[in-house]
Structures are given as C-alpha cells and as structure tokens.
Amino acid sequence: MRYEKGHKETTRQHIIDVASREFREGGVAAVGIAGIMSKAGLTNGAFYVHFDSKEDLVRAVLSDALEQRARGLAGNLERHQSLKDSIRDYLSTRHRDHAGSGCPTAALVAEIARHPAQTQDLFAGNVERIVILIAARLRGGTNAERRRKAMAIYGMMVGALQMARAVGDAKFSGEILENALAGAMSLAGED
Amino acid sequence: MRYEKGHKETTRQHIIDVASREFREGGVAAVGIAGIMSKAGLTNGAFYVHFDSKEDLVRAVLSDALEQRARGLAGNLERHQSLKDSIRDYLSTRHRDHAGSGCPTAALVAEIARHPAQTQDLFAGNVERIVILIAARLRGGTNAERRRKAMAIYGMMVGALQMARAVGDAKFSGEILENALAGAMSLAGED
DNA sequence: TGTACATCAGTGAACGCGCGTTCACTGATGTAC
DNA sequence: TGTACATCAGTGAACGCGCGTTCACTGATGTAC
Numbered sequence: 001m002r003y004e005k006g007h008k009e010t011t012r013q014h015i016i017d018v019a020s021r022e023f024r025e026g027g028v029a030a031v032g033i034a035g036i037m038s039k040a041g042l043t044n045g046a047f048y049v050h051f052d053s054k055e056d057l058v059r060a061v062l063s064d065a066l067e068q069r070a071r072g073l074a075g076n077l078e079r080h081q082s083l084k085d086s087i088r089d090y091l092s093t094r095h096r097d098h099a100g101s102g103c104p105t106a107a108l109v110a111e112i113a114r115h116p117a118q119t120q121d122l123f124a125g126n127v128e129r130i131v132i133l134i135a136a137r138l139r140g141g142t143n144a145e146r147r148r149k150a151m152a153i154y155g156m157m158v159g160a161l162q163m164a165r166a167v168g169d170a171k172f173s174g175e176i177l178e179n180a181l182a183g184a185m186s187l188a189g190e191d
Numbered sequence: 192m193r194y195e196k197g198h199k200e201t202t203r204q205h206i207i208d209v210a211s212r213e214f215r216e217g218g219v220a221a222v223g224i225a226g227i228m229s230k231a232g233l234t235n236g237a238f239y240v241h242f243d244s245k246e247d248l249v250r251a252v253l254s255d256a257l258e259q260r261a262r263g264l265a266g267n268l269e270r271h272q273s274l275k276d277s278i279r280d281y282l283s284t285r286h287r288d289h290a291g292s293g294c295p296t297a298a299l300v301a302e303i304a305r306h307p308a309q310t311q312d313l314f315a316g317n318v319e320r321i322v323i324l325i326a327a328r329l330r331g332g333t334n335a336e337r338r339r340k341a342m343a344i345y346g347m348m349v350g351a352l353q354m355a356r357a358v359g360d361a362k363f364s365g366e367i368l369e370n371a372l373a374g375a376m377s378l379a380g381e382d
Numbered sequence: 383t384g385t386a387c388a389t390c391a392g393t394g395a396a397c398g399c400g401c402g403t404t405c406a407c408t409g410a411t412g413t414a415c
Numbered sequence: 416t417g418t419a420c421a422t423c424a425g426t427g428a429a430c431g432c433g434c435g436t437t438c439a440c441t442g443a444t445g446t447a448c
Contacts, residue, residue, distance in 0.1 A: 003391065003444090011391080027305060029220035032434060045438080046392045054435065099304075105354070110301045113290075113356035114218060120359030127358060127367075151367055152351070152374020156343060159350025163296070165304035167318060168311030176318075176342055183343020183378055194411090194424065202424080223401060236405080237425045245402065 012050045015040050020061045021100040024107035028058055059119050062112070065104035066126035073133055083137040087184050090157050091177045096164050105130075106161045130154055140189055153184045203241045206231050211252045212291040215298035219249055250310050253303070256295035257317035264324055274328040278375050281348050282368045287355045297352045321345055331380055344375045 018040045022031045033054060037047050051057045076086055089095065095102050105127070112123045135143075135150035160180030164173040209231045213222045224238050224245060242248045267277055280286065286293050296318070303314045326334075326341035351371030355364040 008391065027218075027220055027302065029218055030305070033436085034433075042391095043393050044436090045394065048436070049391055107301065109350075109353045109357045110298060111218065113353065114221070117359050120357060124358035124360050124363055127354060128363070148370040148373055151370035152347060152377075155351030155354055155367065155371045156347035156374070157350065158354065159348065160343070160346030162300045162304065162353075163318060163346055163349065166300045166311060167315035168308050169315050172315055172319070176346065179339040179342035180346045182339055183346070186340075186343075187374055187378060199424065224403085225400075233424095234426050235403090236427065239403070240424055 008050075011042070011046075015042070015047070015050055016057070016060050016064050019057055020065045020104070023058070023061055024065070024102065024104060025100040028108065028111050033057075055116065055119070058115065059122060062104060062108070062119060062122055066123065069103060069105075070126055070129045070133070073130065077133060077137060083134065083188060084185055087153070087157060088181060091160060091164075091181045091184075093174060093177065096161060096173065096177065099165065103158070103161065106158050106165075109158060127154070138188055149187055153187055156180055156184055156187075199241075202231075202233070202237075206233070206238070206241055207248070207251050207255050210248055211256045211295070214249070214252055215256070215293065215295060216291040219299065219302050224248075246307065246310070249306065250313060253295060253299070253310060253313055257314065260294060260296075261317055261320045261324070264321065268324060268328060274325065274379060275376055278344070278348060279372060282351060282355075282372045282375075284365060284368065287352060287364065287368065290356065294349070294352065297349050297356075300349065318345070329379055340378055344378055347371055347375055347378075 015036065019031075019036045022036055022039065033047050034044055036057075037044055047057075051060065073086060076089075077083070090103065099107050105123075109123075112120060131147065131150045131154055134153055135146040138146040138149055140146075141149070157180065160176055164176045164180075167173050167176065206227065210222075210227045213227055213230065225235055227248075228235055228238050238248075242251065264277060267280075268274070281294065290298050296314075300314075303311060322338065322341045322345055325344055326337040329337040329340055331337075332340070348371065351367055355367045358364050358367065
C-alpha cells in the first residue's frame with residue numbers, strides 16, 4: 001500500500017489526537033502506546049514511524065493541546081466573549097466532566113513537573129501566553145498589576161477545576177466551581 | 192525472629208512514610224511497590240503482610256498525609272501564625288522544591304480524580320477541613336462569604352504551586368508564586 | 383507498453399524488563415505440658 | 416527445667432502480564448528503462 005501525499009502527516013495528527021485525549025483522561029504514566037495505537041486503528045509497530053519515543057509523543061501532544069487551548073481562548077475573546085463567560089466555561093461541570101477534551105494544564109500540570117526541561121519550557125511558553133490573554137481583558141491598574149491578577153486568576157482556575165474533579169461528591173464539587181468563579185470575578189474587579 | 196509489641200504497626204507506618212514521599216515526588220502511577228519496600232529496607236513480599244493492594248496503600252498514604260497537613264495548618268494557626276504567613280509558606284520556593292514532604296493535594300489531586308470513590312471521599316473530607324480552617328481566619332462578610340473566599344484561596348494556592356513546579360524556569364516560577372500570594376491576600380482582604 | 387526495481391507506511395511477532403501479586407519457607411520468640 | 420509445637424513478620428523466588436521498543440517483512444504504488 002502506498003499512500004496519497006499528506007497521508008503520513010494525517011496519521012501522525014490522528015495519533016496525537018487520540019493520545020491527547022487518553023493522556024488527559026488517564027494521565028501520561030498510566031496510558032500505554034499499544035492502547036493508543038489500537039484506539040487509533042493501527043498496530044504497535046507503526047508508532048515508531050511517527051515518533052522517536054513516548055516522551056517525543058508527550059511533547060507533540062502537549063505542544064498541540066496547549067496551542068489549541070490558547071487559540072481557542074484567543075478566538076473566544078476576539079469574538080467578544082466576556083472574560084467572565086470564558087472563566088464560567090472553564091469552571092463548568094461540563095469541563096469538569098470532560099477532561100479528555102479539556103484544559104491540558106489542569107489535567108497534566110503535576111506530571112509536567114516531573115518531565116524533562118524541554119517539555120517544561122513548552123509548558124511555560126503556553127502559561128505566559130494565557131496570562132497575557134487574560135491580562136489584556138482586565139480593566140484598571142498598571143500593566144504589572146493586571147499581569148499579577150491574571151496569574152492569580154489562572155492559578156485559581158487550574159487548581160479549582162482539579163479539586164472539583166477529585167472530590168467525587170457532585171454537590172461539593174459544584175460548590176468549589178461556583179466559589180472559584182466568584183473569587184476570580186472578585187479579583188478581576190467585576191461584580 | 193519474633194518482634195516486640197507494636198513492631199508491626201511501626202513497620203506499617205514506616206512503609207507509609209516512605210510511600211508518601213515517593214508518591215508525592217514521582218506520582219502514584221510511576222512509583223512501584225518493589226521500590227518503596229526496598230527504600231523502606233524490606234523485601235517485596237512483606238508488603239502484603241501490611242496492605243491488601245497498592246490501592247490500599249494509596250488510601251493509607253492519602254489518609255495519613257492529608258491528616259498531617261491539616262493538623263500542621265491547624266497547629267500553625269493556633270500558634271497565632273497569620274493566614275498570610277501560612278500562605279507565604281505554602282507558596283514558597285522551599286515548598287515548590289520539596290514536593291516529597293509538601294502538600295499532598297498539590298502533588299496528587301489530578302491522580303485522585305482517577306481513583307475510586309472511597310479514595311475521593313477521603314480527599315473531599317480533607318478539602319472541607321482546610322477550607323474551614325482558612326475561612327475561620329478571614330475577617331468581614333457573612334460565614335457564607337468567608338467560605339466562598341476560603342475555597343477560592345485554597346484553589347489558587349494549589350493551582351499556583353503546581354504551575355510553579357511545572358514551568359521549569361526559576362524566574363517565571365518565582366513570579367507565579369509571588370503573584371498568587373498577592374492575589375490570595377487581595378481576596379482575603381489584607382494589604 | 384511492459385518489466386524490474388525502489389519506496390515506505392504499516393504489520394505483527396518478539397525483545398528484555400519491571401510491574402503487582404502470590405507463596406513456600408525461615409527463624410526467633412512465646413506458650414503448653 | 417526441658418522439650419515440642421504455634422506464632423507470624425519478613426524472605427526471596429516465581430507468577431502472568433503489559434510496558435516501551437525493535438525488526439524482518441508486506442504490498443500497493445511510483446519510477447527507470
């Protein structure tokens with residue numbers, strides 16, 4: 001079988017998409033290559049046609065997922081979605097219950113802390129980008145003050161979403177999301 | 192060899208202490224039982240004299256580590272440490288660089304989200320406890336408002352510490368910690 | 383136009399390894415008689 | 416007091432299994448002549 005131009009790149013992206021979901025749902029350490037390839041409709045061996053190693057895939061997945069997230073947020077803000085609505089989406093039960101398609105930072109930040117410097121740098125660049133996007137939507141104060149608030153707000157979003165996912169009890173979980181939203185808006189200086 | 196009274200309980204606690212550090216440093220999924228037992232100065236087989244399974248150990252570790260943390264915070268507050276100083280300790284470079292002896296929530300929250308309900312309930316009880324401790328130190332507003340703020344602050348602490356650990360770059364990491372501290376104090380209504 | 387060879391994404395079996403778990407055994411001490 | 420047996424935390428080899436990775440091979444298509 002010989003394939004049309006671009007086929008290899010399409011397959012590579014498909015593997016990244018599947019792995020991206022699996023990693024966010026199950027964690028990098030607990031998800032294996034055989035499982036990813038099987039879910040992608042391929043066999044074990046084809047993996048190394050596309051990636052050098054599992055760590056190479058992790059970097060490709062992070063790069064892709066973080067990029068998509070930042071683009072999504074930028075797009076929403078350009079389409080005049082309010083910062084509050086963006087944060088509300090982030091701290092929603094829907095986002096909480098769909099980690100596989102959700103924020104890669106919330107799903108993988110603890111694991112990224114244990115990965116090589118190259119992987120961490122990739123992550124850092126994305127955090128910077130998100131902070132700038134949030135800061136640009138804040139009103140009042142100096143640039144430095146808006147940057148400070150943006151970091152605090154982003155940290156709260158990531159921490160609260162993770163806790164909401166980990167407590168199990170739906171009522172308590174919902175309370176965490178609501179209270180973090182109120183806290184974020186209070187910091188942002190809106191209602 | 193027959194052992195003095197309490198020996199088994201001492202050994203069990205020693206295994207928990209070792210596993211607690213290893214899990215927080217490396218993550219539950221990436222740390223094996225053979226490694227834990229070897230670091231505890233014992234062999235493989237002895238593990239099942241003390242625990243039914245790895246999940247049983249995970250619960251024992253979480254229960255122990257979360258309990259210790261909550262007690263530590265309660266003790267500091269009773270000894271009249273200010274809330275600000277407690278949060279400053281939490282968002283310190285020292286805490287960031289010593290995950291093994293640090294907050295189990297920040298280290299393991301993402302993994303707890305993937306563990307059984309029994310494990311999640313254990314975690315939820317501890318979050319509730321910490322929130323109450325923080326809320327009791329807040330001034331002004333109704334009880335409900337203080338609870339809201341306490342949850343937002345705790346979420347921010349956990350999220351910011353994790354991001355500070357994952358970005359690699361020390362300068363950026365320090366900036367995240369400082370800005371989260373400022374955000375938390377702003378929410379708490381102090382300086 | 384027909385034949386021989388090159389290309390290369392994907393196959394599927396196998397590699398060594400460490401995982402969580404099991405189990406027959408050890409041996410120092412306690413208890414029974 | 417001396418002997419026989421029970422106790423049980425810990426040993427260390429082994430279990431089946433899935434991990435990440437390697438590799439000889441396939442086979443449809445493209446290119447050369």
